[in-house]
Amino acid sequence: MTMKETQPVLEVRNLCTTFKRGGVLLPAVRDVSFDVRQGEVLGLVGESGSGKSVTLRSILGLTRRHGEVTGEVRWQGRDISRLSDRQLRQVRGGEVAMIFQEPMTSLNPLLTVGLQLIETLKAHTDLSRAARRDRAIEMLDHVGIPAAASRLQDYPHQFSGGMRQRVMIAIALAAEPKLLLADEPTTALDVTIQAQILDLILRLSQEMNMGVILVTHDLGVVAQTCENVAVMYAGRIVEQGAVRQVLRAPRHPYTAGLMRSVPQDIAPRTPLYSVPGTPPSLEMLPRGCAYAPRCEVRTEACLSKRPPLETISTGRRAACFNPVPAIQGEVA
Incomplete structure (x- = not known):
């Protein structure tokens, strides 16, 4: 069965997320709709402030405390946007996992990486204590961390930026989710490490037949990794x-x-092109097309x-x- 023949595992319909500040409504996400199929890599691209990260957080209900979310988020046929926070916790990490932009702020600096990995396994699997430890070692090894068993007791600050991102990926994939939300997973990493992280996500997506939504502002990354955008x-x-x-x-x-x-193929000392103007403020969105003032x-x-x-x-x-x-x- 080809990807085009498979049914979407995630269906987002008319997703809207609105925040309120000082009595002013700020529409951060407006009528967003898309599908993701099993094994598909979908890219979300755009300038900073375009709503990409808020879209991912809204899918998992992470913006509820601060804003209003409407629309449908159908995960494997059920609308998870209607679930309670307690019910959503069974989905987060187990069925749908997320990698955040900055691993140093996402990882708890006071807990070892092994404990943070094992916490995920304890919450979303029925593995025994010994099996959870073995699985944690297996995942660290799977994402390319050398001497994985000896690194379980290390803290996040003892890892480099690229290795911390690998730990984040290991935690996200520990419970074998069917969908991965990757929010600019290569931010602040050098080019070589970026390529390694992207290759790792693609390889794991293929091995686990896992859908991926990749948020990025880099069109080169999209061209190399995504099927749809x-x-x-x-x-x-x-x-x-x-x-x-x-x-x-x-x-x-x-x-x-x-x-x-x-x-692309420009002569030396040629001024680089940039889109004129700046994105509009959410407080003062244009009446018509939001891009019109720059178009x-x-x-x-x-x-x-x-x-x-x-x-x-x-x-x-x-x-x-x-x-x-x-x-x-x-x-x-």
Whole structure:
């Protein structure tokens, strides 16, 4: 059975997350919808503040204490957005796991990495005490930490940045989840370690037939690791489709601008392109298309109406009244 024939394990429909500050409503995520299938790697890309991380946290109900979440998050057929916090704790870590951006702030500095690994196994498996220790060693070895058995008693500060991220991955995957939410897992790591971490996540995804949502702002990472991509701007998905389609022939002006920002075959001393302007504040979102103030091809309609996310070709969706023309021979 091919991926296209399988049913989605995660279905997100019209997800909205709104925070309130000083009586002002801040819509951080607006009408976000996408699917993830078993073994699929979906990329969420966009500038900082576009709503990528809030989307992941909203899926697991981690934003409930600070904001209002509406819409549906159907995990293996059941809407987990309606579950209580106690019920959600059975899903988090066991069925759906998450890797956060900065491992040094996500790991407890007062507990050994072995204890933090074993806590996850105790909460989500029926393994005995001895089996949990063996499994912890196995996971550390699985993610490439040398002398795994001797590192169980070490604390997070005794590991390098790359090794701490590997520990985070080991903790996330210890209970063999079916979906991994990876929130910029290579942030603050050097290029060599970034490649190792991404290769590790991809390899484990294939070995465990695990779906992955990878949040990143690096289009190079998306091109190398993801099969499908959703481009976010000001809390909305503005373009969505297969990676090779979206990156080779972007249809939304924002996606096209991001692609132009990646240096490719340019002469020395040529000024690098950057998307003009800055993302809008959540307190002052434009009336129409949020990208209109920065867009070079905006029309009057863009300033007054919000474009819906619509299908523009097979497997492609874009939210734009004036999309970039399709190129001849566009990849289907």
